[in-house]
Amino acid sequence: MKQIDSSTLNQWYVIQSCADLTQTRPRYTRLLGSNILAERLDDGSVSAGLLSTTGEQVRQLPVRECYDYVWTTLGEPDGDVFSMPEFYEEGRRMIVCGIASVQTSPGRIIENFLDMSHFPFVHIDVLGAEPETEVNNYKVNLRKDVNELWATECGFYQPKAMASATEGIEVDYQYRVANPFAAILYKTCPDRDDAMDLVGILPQPLDETNCDIHYFMLVFDDVNTDQELIQFQQGILMQDRIILENQRPRELPLERGAEITIRADAASIQYRRWIKDLGIGFGTL
Amino acid sequence: MIKLYDYILSGSCYKVRLLLNILNVEYEAVPVDFYPGLEHKKPDFLALNPLGQLPVLTDNDLILRDAQSILLYLASKYDSQRTWFPGDPATRGQVAMWTAFGGGEIMAASAARLHDVLNYPFDVDQQRKSAHAAFLILDDHIAEQEIKGFDWLAGTSPTIADIACFPYVSLSEDGGISREEYPAIERWLRRVMDIPGFIDMPGILQHWRP
Numbered sequence: 001m002k003q004i005d006s007s008t009l010n011q012w013y014v015i016q017s018c019a020d021l022t023q024t025r026p027r028y029t030r031l032l033g034s035n036i037l038a039e040r041l042d043d044g045s046v047s048a049g050l051l052s053t054t055g056e057q058v059r060q061l062p063v064r065e066c067y068d069y070v071w072t073t074l075g076e077p078d079g080d081v082f083s084m085p086e087f088y089e090e091g092r093r094m095i096v097c098g099i100a101s102v103q104t105s106p107g108r109i110i111e112n113f114l115d116m117s118h119f120p121f122v123h124i125d126v127l128g129a130e131p132e133t134e135v136n137n138y139k140v141n142l143r144k145d146v147n148e149l150w151a152t153e154c155g156f157y158q159p160k161a162m163a164s165a166t167e168g169i170e171v172d173y174q175y176r177v178a179n180p181f182a183a184i185l186y187k188t189c190p191d192r193d194d195a196m197d198l199v200g201i202l203p204q205p206l207d208e209t210n211c212d213i214h215y216f217m218l219v220f221d222d223v224n225t226d227q228e229l230i231q232f233q234q235g236i237l238m239q240d241r242i243i244l245e246n247q248r249p250r251e252l253p254l255e256r257g258a259e260i261t262i263r264a265d266a267a268s269i270q271y272r273r274w275i276k277d278l279g280i281g282f283g284t285l
Numbered sequence: 286m287i288k289l290y291d292y293i294l295s296g297s298c299y300k301v302r303l304l305l306n307i308l309n310v311e312y313e314a315v316p317v318d319f320y321p322g323l324e325h326k327k328p329d330f331l332a333l334n335p336l337g338q339l340p341v342l343t344d345n346d347l348i349l350r351d352a353q354s355i356l357l358y359l360a361s362k363y364d365s366q367r368t369w370f371p372g373d374p375a376t377r378g379q380v381a382m383w384t385a386f387g388g389g390e391i392m393a394a395s396a397a398r399l400h401d402v403l404n405y406p407f408d409v410d411q412q413r414k415s416a417h418a419a420f421l422i423l424d425d426h427i428a429e430q431e432i433k434g435f436d437w438l439a440g441t442s443p444t445i446a447d448i449a450c451f452p453y454v455s456l457s458e459d460g461g462i463s464r465e466e467y468p469a470i471e472r473w474l475r476r477v478m479d480i481p482g483f484i485d486m487p488g489i490l491q492h493w494r495p
Contacts (some may be wrong), residue, residue, distance in 0.1 A: 020321060097321070098403075099404065101403070228316050230316075230321075232293075234293060234294055236487070237487075
């Protein structure tokens, strides 16, 4: 396998939810092509180890428990897990939606998440509906101070924007790519005028073209049960999964001109440019 | 009021939703956190179905488990035209046979999908092999029906057998099972999607209609 670039190595990755990592349920998994084992110890803390091909522990890995998830890294991140102050807001519900295994690269997953133009065709009558297929002129900007990519002023008509939506609304979207392989969507909360709901996807790259997507919702919602919210989000992800698994190549092409882009792809273009500048070779071409 | 204990990504729940919609029967869906919550293995749910499986349907005091049995019940009670579970004994036998196929052999495709999507610890190669064996039998059967001038798995009109087999065949690619080699199945899937009242579920790609 090719050498993994340092930008990819030096990120924090989610490997399990805190709730699902118990003393009786360790997680044997892979991260960036390496075998790892995460365990909850008797004192309640979490230990993660990098394993050799024969299963012996080679070294301990750094661990964080943050936002109800267990994070680790194979490299040396500059800082801590990105900040998400909404997690601590009074009244918000953190809904961990589980893991979806998808045979594609993490870059393809983030790119699809940023793409609004597929809503009316893939998430029919939920996140979009014909003929309201237009993507408005949203703004994309790389925030150099925090090294995050943001897409703002994204408006879209959605028949059922969130589980709590009872009618179609014009939804205001913002996308935040908090690190090259972690993205959060902020969207109009149907329940509260002054707040945004969050949906996050945190792909755990098993190898270059296989990911376990951890995903969550962080919402104000006084109507729906956890079960209803989880099923809403899982349904959307399964619709995306078909599209993702049919994209070729599975790696994300970073060379200009590799695919034909239009104005609606501005977020994708900037995302590809950004991760190319970061030197990300993992899961890209 | 009918209650359906339901999980959006379950093909077995979906077949019940599909028939309820086709028959235009009102019901209340009770979402069960099958994953990641494993709510179907917890005491409250086990009281409804000791097998710990979805779906479960309740109609007043009646509690039914097993999607195929639920289809039988719904067609018997709510289809006034008596076409979804026809009365003719020979047809009825064939409908029951292919309905059982939908809850039996076809379920290998469901296991492959659970492996690929939710990491279930199944022998996926074996499951895919079994699914292909079942698909081949189904494809041959549909082709024979077509030669005889019939579009459906049993009888002359769509029945619960079609509903029972449809979900996990149409979701097969979620579990890495290609249908390229089954042209008769592809034609039949399209016919099912054109049944008035058809609804889809996440993972089913509807064909383009002009």
